[in-house]
Amino acid sequence: MQIAFIKCHGSGNDFPLIDARAMALSDAQWAQLARALADRNGPVGGDGILLLTKGNDRAAFGMRMLNPDGSEAETCLNGLRCTARLGFELLGVDRASVQLKTSLAEVARDPELAPGVVTIRTQVGPASLATGDVGLKIDAAELVDAPIPGFPSERRFTAVAMPNPHLVTFVDTVDEAELVALGDWCEAAPALIPGRANVSFVAMQDGGLFVRTYERGVGLTNSCGSAMAASTFAAGLTGRIGFGAAVTVFNRGGMVRASATAPQDGALVTIRGNASFVYDATIAFDPATGAIGAPLVHNRRFDEAQAWDALLESLK
Structure with missing residues (x-):
């Protein structure tokens, strides 16, 4: 099967981001895909994979994040900004509640941190000290x-x-x-x-x-x-x-x-932080074996990369 994804990053935390709302992979297959796609020695690499998932009566959409070892995290706030941006673009909204694994988060578009740097505001909690x-x-x-x-x-x-x-x-x-x-x-x-x-x-x-x-x-x-x-x-x-x-x-x-x-x-x-899209691509994935092919890049977002690089340079 072909998997479409966006390579993205939030504050340098990079991921393949997948619109999974209409996809019917099992948890074990998603874990296989995470291990293959996020492998730093593989053709894509990342700090995990992000899945945009269906909403419910409390949230416009949801997010799942799987680590490179296939385990699932309760949340990933750098990834949340990227997932929220995709959800905003697909649903035509500028703010939403997002269903995470065990909690809800509030997300909204925010003024740019720097010219050309897409910026998302997230609010999470309550934090627990227990x-x-x-x-x-x-x-x-x-x-x-x-x-x-x-x-x-x-x-x-x-x-x-x-x-x-x-x-x-x-x-x-x-x-x-x-x-x-x-x-x-x-x-x-x-x-x-x-x-x-x-x-x-x-x-x-x-x-x-x-x-x-x-x-x-x-x-x-x-x-x-x-x-x-x-x-x-x-x-x-x-x-x-x-x-x-x-x-x-x-x-x-x-x-x-x-x-x-x-x-x-x-x-x-x-x-408040960036949600930068680096490139759009597709890749072949065999759910039976967990193997992936070479990614086919359809669109490189050079302007976003340059805007982020300019911000990093200004921090020096």
């Missing part, structure tokens, strides 16, 4: 800026569910080797956190935050939208930024602008 929601098997009901008993690090973490699980620690400088070691430990599904978790090291930078994340099911990634949201919320909880104040969140892939509300005000996180 260690049970994060999947931590510890006695404490919440973990805010404290060591994790049994974790192979003495650093102080904040545990946040967005609703996917995040462990956030603030550092003076990001030690990638240390981050990868902790991420690998979590990825092995230890008894302490059997559902695994995203691990982020966060440093203060130019009055904002710099976030580096080991993403569950992905590994070390240039950008993770839900990690940037969790880090913004954790920065508010620990007094590093003010709740309600807009902050620039940097990552290896670029930047977004974010703000969070306090727990008593809903624990919501709003992110």
Whole structure:
């Protein structure tokens, strides 16, 4: 069968994006496709795949995100912006509720971050501090800026569910080797956190935050939208930024602008960031074997790539 997709990215977090509303693949087949399409050694590559799905009585459309290992994430906020843009274009709307795996998100078009950079605003939450929601098997009901008993690090973490699980620690400088070691430990599904978790090291930078994340099911990634949201919320909880104040969140892939509300005000996180389309293509996929062919690119969106590159250059 032929699969049409758009290669897209949000803040450097890149994905093949598929309009799956009329497609009848099983979960196992979608997982096969994710492993093939998102394979960095394959013909496309990505931090996972995004599926635009049918809406329901609460949402205009839905989104699924599958990681490169075939597992499904509760959410992906960089991917949500890209999926929302496609939904807007197909349905002719500028704002909507979106059904995620376990929650709803509000999305809307927003003024451009820079000329030619399509920008989408997302609001998600409430963020949860319950260690049970994060999947931590510890006695404490919440973990805010404290060591994790049994974790192979003495650093102080904040545990946040967005609703996917995040462990956030603030550092003076990001030690990638240390981050990868902790991420690998979590990825092995230890008894302490059997559902695994995203691990982020966060440093203060130019009055904002710099976030580096080991993403569950992905590994070390240039950008993770839900990690940037969790880090913004954790920065508010620990007094590093003010709740309600807009902050620039940097990552290896670029930047977004974010703000969070306090727990008593809903624990919501709003992110404004790009939803850039790179090219449109089709690819052959054999559901029986999981094999894919070479992609046929129909349209390269050079103007969007150039606009994003100009924004990155301005950040330097």
